[in-house]
Each structure stands twice: as structure tokens, then as C-alpha cells.
Amino acid sequence: MKDMDKSFKKDTETEFPLREELRPHQVTAPDGQVIEVDPLQDYFCQEPPKVHRKSYVRIVEDFYNWARAHSLWILGFGTGCGAIEMRPLMTPRFDAYRYGIQWRATPRQANLMVISGYLSVKTLKRAIRAYEQMPSPKYVVGLGSCTINGGMYWDSYNTIKRLDDYLPVDLYIAGCMPRPEALLAGFMDLKKLIRKGQGEGANKYAENFDWYKENQKAVIKDWDMPDYNW
Amino acid sequence: MNFEWIQIPYALWTLLIITVYALFIMAIMQKIGARVGGRYGIPVYQNYIDLVKNFALRSHITHGIMFYLGPVFRLTGGLGLILFVPTIYGSVMHQNFHYSGDLILALYFIFFGTLGMALGAGESGHPHAAIGVSRGLAQVTAAELPLALAVFSISLQYQTLNITEIVAAQQGSIFNWTLFTNPLAVLAAMFGFVGTMMRAPFDVFLAPQEIPTGPPTEYHSAYLALMQTNRVVFPVAKTIIYMNLFFGGATNWGAFALKVFALYFVSVLIGVVMPRFRVEQSIRFFLKWGLPVGILAILAV
Amino acid sequence: MMRDLIERLTQRYKLGAPVFQRADLTFVDLAANDQLRSLLLELRDREGFTHLVLLTAVDWLEEGRFQLTYMLNNRDANQTLALRVYLDREVAVGETIHDIWPTAETYQRELREMFGIDFPGSPRVDEEFILEGWTDLPPYRRDFDTLAYSQQTYRDRPGRETTDPRTHMKHKLYPEG
Numbered sequence A: 001m002k003d004m005d006k007s008f009k010k011d012t013e014t015e016f017p018l019r020e021e022l023r024p025h026q027v028t029a030p031d032g033q034v035i036e037v038d039p040l041q042d043y044f045c046q047e048p049p050k051v052h053r054k055s056y057v058r059i060v061e062d063f064y065n066w067a068r069a070h071s072l073w074i075l076g077f078g079t080g081c082g083a084i085e086m087r088p089l090m091t092p093r094f095d096a097y098r099y100g101i102q103w104r105a106t107p108r109q110a111n112l113m114v115i116s117g118y119l120s121v122k123t124l125k126r127a128i129r130a131y132e133q134m135p136s137p138k139y140v141v142g143l144g145s146c147t148i149n150g151g152m153y154w155d156s157y158n159t160i161k162r163l164d165d166y167l168p169v170d171l172y173i174a175g176c177m178p179r180p181e182a183l184l185a186g187f188m189d190l191k192k193l194i195r196k197g198q199g200e201g202a203n204k205y206a207e208n209f210d211w212y213k214e215n216q217k218a219v220i221k222d223w224d225m226p227d228y229n230w
Numbered sequence B: 001m002n003f004e005w006i007q008i009p010y011a012l013w014t015l016l017i018i019t020v021y022a023l024f025i026m027a028i029m030q031k032i033g034a035r036v037g038g039r040y041g042i043p044v045y046q047n048y049i050d051l052v053k054n055f056a057l058r059s060h061i062t063h064g065i066m067f068y069l070g071p072v073f074r075l076t077g078g079l080g081l082i083l084f085v086p087t088i089y090g091s092v093m094h095q096n097f098h099y100s101g102d103l104i105l106a107l108y109f110i111f112f113g114t115l116g117m118a119l120g121a122g123e124s125g126h127p128h129a130a131i132g133v134s135r136g137l138a139q140v141t142a143a144e145l146p147l148a149l150a151v152f153s154i155s156l157q158y159q160t161l162n163i164t165e166i167v168a169a170q171q172g173s174i175f176n177w178t179l180f181t182n183p184l185a186v187l188a189a190m191f192g193f194v195g196t197m198m199r200a201p202f203d204v205f206l207a208p209q210e211i212p213t214g215p216p217t218e219y220h221s222a223y224l225a226l227m228q229t230n231r232v233v234f235p236v237a238k239t240i241i242y243m244n245l246f247f248g249g250a251t252n253w254g255a256f257a258l259k260v261f262a263l264y265f266v267s268v269l270i271g272v273v274m275p276r277f278r279v280e281q282s283i284r285f286f287l288k289w290g291l292p293v294g295i296l297a298i299l300a301v
Numbered sequence C: 001m002m003r004d005l006i007e008r009l010t011q012r013y014k015l016g017a018p019v020f021q022r023a024d025l026t027f028v029d030l031a032a033n034d035q036l037r038s039l040l041l042e043l044r045d046r047e048g049f050t051h052l053v054l055l056t057a058v059d060w061l062e063e064g065r066f067q068l069t070y071m072l073n074n075r076d077a078n079q080t081l082a083l084r085v086y087l088d089r090e091v092a093v094g095e096t097i098h099d100i101w102p103t104a105e106t107y108q109r110e111l112r113e114m115f116g117i118d119f120p121g122s123p124r125v126d127e128e129f130i131l132e133g134w135t136d137l138p139p140y141r142r143d144f145d146t147l148a149y150s151q152q153t154y155r156d157r158p159g160r161e162t163t164d165p166r167t168h169m170k171h172k173l174y175p176e177g
């Protein structure tokens, strides 16, 4: 950190061109009609996310939180080294299923996203897309020191250093690599957070939407998706 | 069919009992599967929690009207199956809306949910869903063939299409069961049974562990909860039909629970010892082994 | 065997002094870039070096040139021969060999992206390979400072300490000294 190089200046001028098929263009329909399309505007929903209130009745919300805490569905999304430490959780030795933890194949059905290690900029883009497609309330757990402060990739040109700049993280599990036991302990802590009603990451994301987007767009140069991926 | 208003609350009551029981039995079966794999398995109440959780999710998106209706149709398939099949023989409360042609209606309802699902999942526009639908339909159709033949066979045997009468004919002794009076038909029907129970080895098109989750890919929150309900209710409803047609029906809830569990267990047993078949493998299996047995069953009557 | 081969080849090609790294691994420089294609073809078709193990580059910043290493393997003889050719760092255009070994196409895309060495004619060479939306210097060039880049791009979390592993472990294992 001390040897900050004064002479090297990052190139901040060059814009990355939008991909060919995403630029506004004209399409000719079979009947000869010519249609103007702007794919980024027309193909996607442009609405920003909104903050969801809690339910009015305290006891109902508590009951819901209890159910949410005991039914954590993890998105099967593996990045970095940590993906390998998640798999043992499904095996007889650790068997996370007995705590109501399940893996789902699609973001639509998952509530919990585990960022399991370093995130390169390219993967960050996919992680954001997957995160935004999950139904709220949703939770993010950062695994390993790479997600906390860059870990051993602290000087890499292509991996982000602080996950919470880009996604609302509920919980970090430290270590390089945290063992499956640590993961289980982390999930138990997450359950406690959710039961206390503190697992409001999705609302935090919606409230600070502009800040998150600014951070994300600062590192993802070829932003070729809508601002919020419904 | 003589209809009375009191039948409606009665039928709903039956439905509730069956749903609760189905959620419970599903968890037990999952636990058995886990134990075979050396795991501890989920808690028995896990399925109830998952259901509540899915209803408690806050954001929903939709892809159009059919997307809403898909899970509804799916659930209708399962519930309809129960509503039109007498659950407990001889009980006034749990007769449901049976009438003289209910066997045909039941056969229809077995397929109805799958078709509704196909429309809904198609609307979601996800390629995995479309692939899952076509694979699922192909496989279910192949698996239904032996069942249909077996049903023809026993309706010939009993000269009726009324499930209650079929059950009545099997009362008295265990040897009056279709299992013993027409074993070929039962064998053929069992092919259809394991094929449409949505369990391994015949569930490659919608297993949540497979990367293309199949039809439910885009479904979430309350939609998914409806489908989950169906996923547990439908196999039990199906098992009820089988119990009525082939295994003497049930005269009280105890016998019901026992027989459903035993029948369900058959498919679980096959599921835990077999790896998942690919779709074309299972279609070939049903056509090669199930179909001839079904034809034989008709010829033998 | 390798000595014979190199001697035979030296008569027609401008080879440098070979380095016999191991019994089955030899490095040799090729001084004339225009001979590369014919030499590779001859090695592949006559001498049995049918397999391209890897194609990689080294950035010799001080000497102002890139070194390309073509590593070839002869499976029958269990021999690996690495040919080194040099490119001018300012020009950085290499000759494509994707028609000799189709795998080279991927290597050339990588070199193009990571070192900025162009291979005109190689299929899809200008497409993105691993990086997405990269606008800066090619990151494997040695004048690209990855630490500085990362500090200018990603935010640090305060409180991070760095210790020299050697003194730290020494202190930890033998506290008395």
C-alpha cells in the first residue's frame, strides 16, 4: 500500500463501445414495416426497485422472519476458491439441509447469495444480475478475506476489494478459506440476524440504489444491461 | 350423482387433511432418501416452513396472465384429483364428489396439471422452462400409456367406471384386491406410477438439483409455493387412486395413511437405488416394458 | 537425438545456441522471424513434433522486445522443443500459426488481449477473450502497474495491515529470538 506508484495513471478517458446488437437499430418486420428498436430501452423493464415495507402487524412479521430464517435457499453461484468449500455442506459430513438450507439452481427461487471468494469484474457483473433477480427479502454473505478487503488479491487489476461497495452484504465470514464449519456458524448467525428483523439488505439496496449503481458502473466499463435486472 | 351442499365443507375438510398429511409424508420420504445417502436429512416440519417462507416473500414479477395461471392449473390438477375421488370408502364425510364416471375424470386430471404447467412455463420465456416442458410432457405421456391400459383392463374386469363400485368389489378379503384378481393390470399400472410420481429416477426434467430446473425455472414466491403444494399433494392424490383401484381402498384414516405410505414408499425405494434416467431412456423403458404388460393385461381379462 | 536435430536444422535456419534444460526439454532461439513458419512446418511434418504444448510470451521491457515461446512436443520420442522468437515491443505483430495448429488460435487471442501482440489473420483475434470492457494497457505488459491500477480503481477497506511473512513467522515461531 505504501508503494503507490505516482507515475502510472489509469486510463479513464476511453469509453468502451456498446456491443453491436445493443445499439439502437432498425428491424424490418416480415410485412415490410420498419421498426426502430433501442434494445436497452425496449427489451428490459426500466423500473428501479422499491422499498418494501414490513408487514404492519408485528407478530406477523416476526412469524415471517422466523420462517425466512429457517428456510434459507442458497443460489448455486460459485466464485473464487470458496465455491469448493460450499459443496461439502451438502454431503453427509456437514449436511446443511438439516438446518433448512437448500441450494437452488435459479436466482428466482433463492434468498441467499453466497459470494464465495474473489470477484473479478466480469463475475461481478453476473453476480449483480443474479442478485437483482432474486425475490426480496434477500441476503448476501461474503465469504473469505477476498470479499472483505481484497485478501491476497489486494493488488490485482481485475478483482474488486470491498464487496459491500457493490452489493448490500449482511454478513462476512472471514478466513482464507473459511472451513465448512465456519460457514455453518455463519449461517447460524445469519439466521439470528433475520429473526431479529435485520436482514433488510434488499431495502438497503433500494434506498441507496444510486450509490450502488455508481460504484458498480465505475468498475464495470461495458455496462450492457438495464440498471435493475428484474 | 346426488349433490348436497354439505359435501363442499366435507370435501374441503378432506382436502386439508390430505394436504397436511402430504407435506408430512413428503418430508419423511426426503428424510428416508437422506438417510440412505448417509445424511441426517431435513426436519419433518421443513416443508411447512418453506411454504410459509415462499408466501412471505415480498417481491413478485410476472410474465403475463398464463404465468399466473400455470401454477393454478397445476394445483387444480392435484386438488381436482382428490375432489373427484372418494378418499375413504364407506365414509359420508370423505366421499367427495364422486359419481358414476369418475375414473375417466381422474385420468384426465392426472394430465391436466402437466398441460397447464406447460402453458404457464412457456409464457415465462426461459429456454430451460421450454425444454423442461417438452421433456416432461414426452415422459409423462409415455408413462401414462401403461396406466391407461391398466385402467381399461380393470374397468372391463369390473364392468364399471365408478371408483366407488370398484372399491366395493374389492372389499371383504385381501384376496379380493385387484392386486390378486388382476396382477398384470397392477404391474402395468405400477410402471405408470413410478413414472409420474415426480421422483427419481424419472424426474430429470424438473429436479431442483439439476442445473436446468425445468418448468419451474422462472417461478418464485407465491407461484412457487402453489407449485410446491401441488408437488406434495399430487403424488398423494395419485396414490389414493391407485389405492382405490388396485389395493382395496381404505375404510378409515388409519388404513389410508398406512396404504398411502406403503405405496409411496415403492417409488421412493426405486428412487433411492436408481440414478436418474435421461428422458429418452425412460421413454424407451416405458414403451418397451410397460406397454406390453398393459396390452397383456387387457388381453388377459 | 536433440543435438543431431539442432545441428541439422542450424545448417538451414538461423538458430541460436541451444539450452539443454533437461534430457527431454530443449530451448533454442530463432533469430530470423521469417523462417518461423517453415521451421514449424518442418518440425511438425518431418521431425514428428506434432503437438503444440503452449504458445506464450515474455515481456523484456528493458530490451524493448517480446519473446514468444513456441513449445512443441514429439510424443514418440518424448522430446519437447521450445522455440523462442523475438518481436519488437513497439510494433508487436506476430505471424499467425492457427493454420498449422488450430489450438494456436486461442493462445493468440490471449496474447492479443494480455500483451497486445497482434496476429493478423488469426480468427476472432480482436474479440474479447477473458477481460470484459478493458480499455487500459494490456495488463500483462510490464509497464502496466497492477498495484497502482487497483488502487486507482477499487476502494480499500481501512485497517488492513501487511507484514513481511518471513519476519512475522520467525517472530511467531521463535519469540525468544
Ligand code: SF4
Pocket (backbone or CB within 6 Å): A080, A081, A082, A116, A117, A118, A143, A144, A145, A146, A147, A151, A152, A153, A175, A176, A177, A178
Ligand atoms: S479469501 Fe482466500 S480462499 Fe477465498 S477466494 Fe480469496 S484467496 Fe481464495
